[in-house]
Amino acid sequence: MKPLPLFLLLLVLLLLTLVLETLLPAMSFSGEAHLVLFPMIFSFAVLVLPFSGALSFAVITGLIQGLLVMQIENEHVEIQLGWFIIFFVSWALILQFISDITTGVRWELHALSAGLLTVTFLLGEFFFLTFARGNFLITKEVFFLCFVPAGFSFLLAPLCYWLLQFLLSRPPHIRPIYLSPL
Secondary structure, three states: HHHHHHHHHHHHHHHHHHHHHHOOOHHHHHHOOOOOOOOHHHHHHHOOOOOHHHHHHHHHHHHHHHHOOOOOEEEEEEOOHHHEEEEEHHHHHHHHHHHHHOOOOHHHHHHHHHHHHHHHHEEEEEEHHHHHHHHOOOOOOHHHHHHHHHHHHHHHHHHHHHHHHHHHHOOOOOOOOOOOEE
C-alpha cells in the first residue's frame, strides 16, 4: 500500500480506537483499570510508515492525545500540550531506529513497544499530574492502574498486528483463466 493512503487509514484507525477506549467501561476485575488501545495502533503505524510519515503520525497522535487528556486546574493547564508531542515523537524515533536495526516490522517488536509505550505514557501522565498538583504520592494502586493496561496492550498487540497485516496485505495475484501465448 502506498504511504499516504496507509497514513490516512492508520489515522482513522487511531481515532476509532480512541473513541472505543472512551466507550469501554473500566475493567472491574482489574481494579477499575481502563483498557488502553491506541498504543497498539501508534506502534504499528510508526513501524510501518516511512520516517517522515512516522514523525507526522507521532505529532498528530501527541496533539490528539494531549487535547483529550488536558486538564485545567485554577486557570492553569496541568500538562502542556508540547510534552505529549515530545513524548510521541521520541517514541517514534526510537521505534524507527529499532525497526531499521531489525530490518523490518516484527510482531515481537510491535507487542513489546505497545506494552512499553502504554506503561510509560500512563506513568508519565501520573508523574506530570502529581508534580503539577504538588502532592507526590505513589501507591500500589497507581502502579496497578499503569501496569495492568500495559499488560493488556502487550497481550492484545500480536492480535492487532496480525489483523492489521491481514487487512493491509495485497490480495494474491489471480491468474487469468485464459492461456497466454507462448
